[in-house]
Amino acid sequence: MTRALIAALALTAWAAPAVADTYPRQPGVDAWHYVFRVELSDTSPDIIGEATVDLLFTKDGVSRVALDLASAANGKGMTVSAVTTGAARVQYVHQNNVLTLTLPSPSTSGRHGIFTIAYRGAPANGLRLLQNKYGEWCAFSENWPNRAREWLPTIDHPSDKATSELIVTAPSRYQVVANGLLQEETALGDGRTRTHWKQSVPIASWLNAIGVEQFDIHHAGQVSGVELQTWVAHQDADAGRVYFEGPARQAIDFYSEHVGPYPYEKLANVAAAGITGGVEHASAIFYGERGLGAAPATNLVAHEIAHQWFGDAVTESDWDDVWLSEGFATYFTLLFTEHYSGRDAFVTGLTASRARAIATEKSLPGISVIHDNLADMTQVLNQLVYQKGGWVLHMLRGVVGTDAFWAGIRDYYRRYRDRNVSTDDFRRVMEAASRQDLAWFFDQWLKRSTSPSFEGGWRYNPTARRIEVELNQTQAGEAYRVPVEFGITSAGEPAMRIERVVMTEKGSRYTIAADTEPVAVAFDPNTWLLMTGATFRKLP
Incomplete structure (x- = not known):
């Protein structure tokens, strides 16, 4: 790379990412902190909610704020009964799954507005109240990709990260897991317990999570300074420790050493009813309970834990760039395999991933890794963003060299931890690390729909x-x-x-x-x- 190109990269490397998907942004509004208070019963499908939403205004003159919250319809959805700021009531309109608040006065840049929303209803999705595989009542959330709005009033898009608290009141025979650190468990004297978790690191709205069940909870000690926990149905205590804890220790050690420090206050691996595979909620990963087996879930656990770094801590600004989450987790699982199981196992995994990528190209003609102004969220995931996205990282390593690849990855994580990122941001980091112009590489592999x-x-x-x-x-x-x-x-x-x-x-x-x-x-x-x-x- 010439000196002129290096200088140009230094001047342009950290520009703001462009908007691409069709979610309606709100200039001047930044979600800062959420407090979600949720009451659950094992005899009713309804929840009672109260959310306090702290917004930072970044420009003058904002007069309305829109929060995503499912409207009531056909016996499902949420009904809002009041919105207040301080002691004052706030005018609002709740329709078409959007709660629009009229501010008492236009915003002033740099000031916060704090709004409390009281609501109740039966979630159509997002939070499921159901029976687990043993026939016992439980509740688990699955907000991916835009279902937090089904039960939580939020700015439900990954571009607006915020800290949060989840305060859950449920019958006392159940335990509650959520993001962050446990603050308190208080018996209310009426057969219910209030459990308060606090997430002190900003995360995307969909990463907020709760699980409520008669859990067996195992505190597995520290790994690279991270508290490791296992939460499974009380009947699955032994299986849960085998299934999760060995792979989790290896994954935390590997990613911490090669990428950077683990970003959150704990890591809980949770067996959850109502889902399959894994869901990478920040600091509380949910895995389908029916997948729990007698052998360690090495690849699954390595993939979901990789997301704590990529997707959770470093989060795509836009759904068009979802490969920055799934492609990274896919390739870093292969790197985990290379580290612990050797070159042959790594190549076997690469070859299988390549076959899936090429098969997906053929089944989705005209579709590239980067989405084109994604509007239909049911289409956000496909095997291209996983397998071809992972292969793009592998080929990038081949182009720039292993040492420059890892140097770039560490700088990328350091620079964008707890922030949002775009493909162009990642490209510029890797250009700086390798001293190469890589625009041609990113364009041909991420924007073309077929491979050579x-x-x-x-x-x-x-x-x-x-x-x-x-x-x-x-x-x-x-x-x-x-x-x-x-x-x-x-x-x-x-x-x-x-x-x-x-x-x-x-x-x-x-x-x-x-x-x-x-x-x-x-x-x-x-x-x-x-x-x-x-x-x-x-x-x-």
């Missing part, structure tokens, strides 16, 4: 004492710019010799010096390329 394919071969020229390689990209459209490796195996040589070229055209010829004819020449021997296929053989 290759066809070619090699022959040996004994007169010139060289290997002659012919290689073509056979995909439709323009050529990809790709670093390509050839692995040369020669008789009597203990190790494969690696030669690397940069291919920039659809068809290319290369020559490689060789005193004797090789036994074999392999294409992409170290598994660096995402491709739909490759045919590479010895030519006549």
